[in-house]
Amino acid sequence: MQCHFGKTIKELGSKWSADLGPPFGVMHCIQCECVPFQKKRRIVAKVQCRNIKHECPKPTCDEPVFIPGKCCKTCLDDHRLLEVAQDIPPQEEDKNMKYFGALLTGRTSLVFKRDDIVNIPSTSKNPVYQIVATGRFTFHKKNLYYSFYLANSLNQNPPRPRTIQFINYKGDLLEEQNLSAMGSVYQNATSKVCGVWRRIPREYKRLLRDETLYVALLWGNNLALSGQIARLKALNTEQFTALLTPSYSDLVEPDSGGTAIISTLASPPTIHISLVFNGVFLPDEVSDVPLTVRLENSEKGHVIFEEVVRVHKPSHTINSEEVKSLISMNDLRMITRGKFSVSISSRHKPDIYFLSGPVVTRTACEIFQTPLSLSNELEGSDAQETTSMLSYSPASGMAWLYVNRDGSITYNVQLNEIQESPVFTLMPSGKGRKILDIQQFTPSNLNNGFATGTLDKLSPKLLEFLYSGELSLSVISTKTSIKGQFVSRPVAGAVDTKLPLLLKRVNNKKNYDLIGMAWLSIDFDCDLYYEVQLSGTGAESRSYQLFLEDTPIIAPNSPVSKRHLEDFNGTFLEGFAQLTPQELLRMDTGISFFEITDLSTGTILLKADMKQLKIPVECLSYTNDNDVSPFVSMSSHRTIDITKCYHEGxxxxxxxxxxxxxxxxxxxxxxxxxxxxxxxxxxxxxxxxxxxxxxxxxxxxxxxxxxxxxxxxxxxxxxxxxxxxxxxxxxxxxxxxxxxxxxxxxxxxxxxxxxxxxxVQCPPLKCSEKEAVRMEKNSCCKQCPTPEAGYARDQSVIEVPKKKTDEEILQEGGCTYLGRGPYENNTEWSHRVDSIGITPCVKCRCKDGVIMCERKRCIRANCTNSTTQSNADVDDCCSHQCRYRRQSKHNQRRKTWKQKKRGNA
Structure with a gap:
């Protein structure tokens, strides 16, 4: 939710001085604010501006002064500098504001204030619609990334929700987003719902911090589920998730559900389970209620451990408990392969009040990615010897992978300038680390540098390294070796697309180890979102520039449109750019590039073709005059030379x-x-x-x-x-x-x-200069006209002159005036006004291509003589001017007579 002020976007709750542009500039005494107001159930933003000149505090000194950029007079000795029109200073992100979770069941849902939503889905007796959901939320750079697992009483995947809403405790709608019915490649493979709420205002960030923000999933007009977003400590180390649902029976509480946050350690083999649940208490159980928590092998029915916990004060909506136990290494390996389940039940009636669910990988929507470069492989004592051999190798690549629900890994690798089939190795990162657990594999479907596949049996230790950011991928061939360390990135926006871009080096000799990868997407608001990661020696300490470039065709000296997106430092960049319809059209019809240059030298370092970027059809359609986007009139910030000529390629x-x-x-x-x-x-x-x-x-x-x-x-x-x-x-x-x-x-x-x-020296003419003509338009010398042979001039024959074309008239000094003409040189005509007609008193004349119009002037003698002339001889233009002069003289005499009369009185 934002305010649009001219060409700028303002955050909800922000204050600023109005910038009216030239010639006025910034009006420091006009304070504007982006304020929320309620429109039915929805909270929207609008701009309010007021004059604060009369609200300035009274100065405490005798000679206050105006400080540039301030509205009120201020004393120089007053260090407090009281000022009314100032923006709220930016607040640093709280470290405890990063991870949040939510449980969405019938018991946690709010009663909506909408007529089109009847109730929560638990009212239905169909088990398909008895849905339980658990959500994970990560706050990063003013953005809230969300992830959801969904399940029903039959342990099936329920239909995807259509809409997600963020609401306050009163039920007011703060943010609403439509979810894709089809889902992306990642979401369909992992059965998750992913997205992001970008640029959260400070007011809503406060609700998140105070745990008074709610999230709702909607499946239609009569199906909704909501829950409170709360801070959960166990999310910092979560590796696995279990979504707990009740078994389908008319005697079971249909609105109950729960989630388990699970983390493990490989040395010693330990499991920690944090439970959030409701609906497993008998009606008469009000305090110190015993519950049974069980971890078991779903396929063999073997119980790994069983522990009794006590809930001191049961709640109708949210309860939490924790258990911790040692397990065997084999059991830990089975957990990573999706073979176990978690359950919690009542000690008195375990068959009725019972929640259970399979253990799957953690709920967070995330991928693990890394660019593959030469420098990452040059480790150890032989780095100097290897550098000379690999310094000019053009080999590079990128890799990204994600963990499926059953613990398997789907990997994707793109290689550049590596022809033979290499060997892939997953290993721990860092120097001096003992490589006790590695996994090697050779993809069988390496096609044009692309390799995709699935690893079914990943060891618990490697999964622990992956989640902690300590897992690397090494690609080794007979001639070269490249390597990269995986980092976690939330899946939303640009990262939720099918493929990233491999940013290739433009000059392999100067930047032999620099490489990058970029995710790009254009949303339905026609904004370009991008995430960039670089890798290479010294890449963290360098400064870069990011450009968006497009050209209509790859040809010598072709026109290039180049837009500067932003400058950045380090190896990670996340941002967005608002694109105009002209830019989107050029990107769709031409060839676009994503380009990174060195900030200090301007040298192009990395470049990638954006041919795989998909532009929504809505962004390519023209808008009506009454439905114009607020950014259509913005300057595109891009210069493109449209005066070039395309000829023969x-x-x-x-x-x-x-x-x-x-x-x-x-x-x-x-x-x-x-x-x-x-x-x-x-x-x-x-x-x-x-x-x-x-x-x-x-x-x-x-x-x-x-x-x-x-x-x-x-x-x-x-x-x-x-x-x-x-x-x-x-x-x-x-x-x-x-x-x-x-x-x-x-x-x-x-x-x-x-x-x-x-x-050129022209020969002397045998005729006069007036009679000489140029035979051709671009002829240098004039020639005397020669009569055609056998032609006898007959004075009785009237020669009809040839009609000149418009081009000939203009070349001879002719003119065009207000879309009329052309008029020949030295011609004169009466001025014409479309709404009035011909004005005979205004004459226009064409002279050597220049038009001059003036009104006819009558001398005083004409006015004197006009009284003695007949009406037929009087010029209409002069008669009008003469009447005006006579009337002016009459009025002047009458005015003088009245003044004398008042003086005599």
């Missing part, structure tokens, strides 16, 4: 000229994004008796006959075109074409070749 800049690649007798130029080609005009050759003529080029060339070897590599260059020695040509001057009045020649002297200019 090459882009040419505006104003450049070139020879036609397939026809050397044509010269072309680029003007306002359009190319135009003209036929080459060859001037006459001034060859001497000792010179010969060569016809290797479009126009013949003079060269010395004493030298039989014609050297075409020596010559002159003019306007980007090469001319051999002895060449003679007319200069090409776009957009007018060839200048036939100038002849240029390339002459060689003792040291080099030079260009000489000479003007």
């Amino acid at each position: 090459i882009f040419y800049d505006e104003g450049t000229q070139w020879r036609h690649p397939r026809d050397p007798c044509k010269m072309c130029h680029c003007l306002r994004g359009k190319e135009k080609c003209d036929d080459v005009v060859c001037p006459p050759l001034p060859c001497t008796n000792k010179a010969k003529i060569s016809v290797k080029e479009c126009c013949p060339t003079c060269y010395d006959s004493s030298n039989n070897d014609l050297k075409t590599s020596v010559g002159c260059t003019q306007a980007g075109q090469f001319y051999p020695n002895g060449s003679v040509w007319h200069p090409y001057l776009p957009p007018y074409g060839f200048n036939l009045c100038v002849v240029m020649s390339c002459v060689s002297d003792a040291k080099s070749s030079v260009i000489k200019y000479s003007r």
